[in-house]
């Protein structure tokens with residue numbers, strides 16, 4: 001087995017050459033500053049890379065990833081990222097993005113315990129155990145996992161919105177929006193789960209995560225319904241091309257160009 005990774009250096013040279021050829025000023029601009037509008041808090045899964053999923057270039061999205069896109073309020077790593085992104089980079093949007101079929105979330109459903117990962121996933125595991133009768137009542141194993149993937153995102157959005165970093169930004173009038181999204185690896189599409197939070201009052205008006213677990217995640221967007229149906233091998237309904245950003249607590253509405261800003 002090769003001890004060096006020369007092929008990756010070779011690929012890097014090809015990539016840098018292609019970038020320079022297509023956009024001669026690219027690396028000069030990158031070296032001068034970064035001004036991303038978005039902070040992505042996602043899962044470490046190698047198939048869910050923020051720039052690719054969002055179709056963004058380097059410099060356009062600030063990224064933090066960990067297993068199962070967890071937000072621990074004692075995690076200096078994520079708190080430092082959050083503070084730098086909000087206070088210094090002045091990002092306008094924080095997106096917590098998980099994905100269906102998440103192996104980290106699956107671990108929270110498992111009975112075996114004792115690994116470091118189990119410590120990491122503890123808040124989610126506790127949530128599952130608290131509402132076990134509701135989650136376990138879902139007959140399909142894949143749907144059960146995906147339901148917990150959605151719940152996890154809603155929970156982490158609430159945790160982001162409860163940090164003093166976000167609270168202070170809102171208190172001083174900084175424009176900052178927190179989103180909960182989920183990604184489906186099987187079709188490469190993002191779904192907007194909600195909630196959308198832009199102020200302390202919006203955060204405080206949210207139903208508790210316990211209430212959200214107890215009640216179905218409805219109204220459900222057509223795109224989310226389609227993703228769930230694909231995983232559970234149900235007949236896949238025709239997907240309306242105009243629906244993308246159905247609000248969690250409102251009626252479906254046509255997608256507009258600014259919906260996903």
Ligand SMILES: [Zn+2]
Nearest residue numbers: 043045102103
């Ligand atoms: Zn994952």
